[in-house]
């Protein structure tokens with residue numbers, strides 16, 4: 493895009509001379525074209541708009557990559573379909589954007605299109621989820637969350653909660669409402685729970701995808717209630733699915749809370765972005781939320797600026813995140829040697 497601007501500048505300058513314009517006009521055109529040529533065009537392939545987290549993430553990108561900050565942002569919503577995202581990336585390559593920012597829906601299947609971007613000399617920055625490619629040089633860097641760590645924090649909280657209440661591990665009957673299959677967030681959060689269930693002897697009864705949406709969360713929870721009558725923990729891989737699941741539980745006459753040895757169903761989830769889920773967390777309807785931070789716009793801006801300055805940013809850039817809960821019995825958890833103090837939602 494900057495190449496096009498430079499060519500346009502030369503043409504305009506040439507025509508101005510031909511037209512015999514005064515030197516001040518020529519100077520003005522030169523200045524404005526020079527300013528235009530400094531604009532960095534970024535093609536952003538967002539995976540969709542499935543959750544409040546996603547919408548906040550999109551807004552963060554749009555607020556950071558503005559003309560005032562020196563960017564021309566071309567935004568494409570992939571509607572949760574990888575094929576749409578591949579088409580968007582190909583379009584960005586054709587448009588000769590300066591950078592491609594990709595928030596991939598799922599991890600596999602990116603080799604060809606990322607090779608095309610590299611052949612076109614366009615750096616790719618991954619945001620939020622990752623891609624599973626053997627050749628890591630197909631992208632410049634990544635910024636996002638450690639999804640498995642989020643899950644380790646959540647399961648450490650669950651373990652501490654059961655210990656404080658003297659609940660035996662085999663009495664935890666858990667269902668996992670998972671995110672989009674094959675996405676980094678789903679893989680990490682599912683793995684964390686499966687490992688903790690095995691290590692602690694919890695009864696992990698079912699893992700079903702709710703695709704990170706409220707409607708699917710509601711639908712899947714209603715179906716799970718028909719299949720299992722002893723569910724006492726619902727582990728939702730995001731807040732929107734938790735809100736849907738709570739709706740289904742309440743419609744089925746279940747009481748949601750922490751008294752899980754006496755009929756309550758306990759709900760835990762991830763994100764902490766949505767005001768409704770924070771409210772639910774304050775009320776104890778969601779017992780614990782592992783934070784997932786969506787505010788990647790300024791982080792992506794900083795990565796692009798570093799690349800523009802000829803620097804080599806870290807390949808993997810992790811975001812610090814915490815845990816929210818209003819259940820007073822657990823004040824902190826320790827995961828991999830790091831202590832996390834539980835925050836008020």
Ligand code: AHR
Pocket residue numbers: 542543544545546620621677704729730731732762763784
């Ligand atoms: O990849 C991050 C996850 O995607 C968030 O937890 C979820 O809400 C979103 O849809």
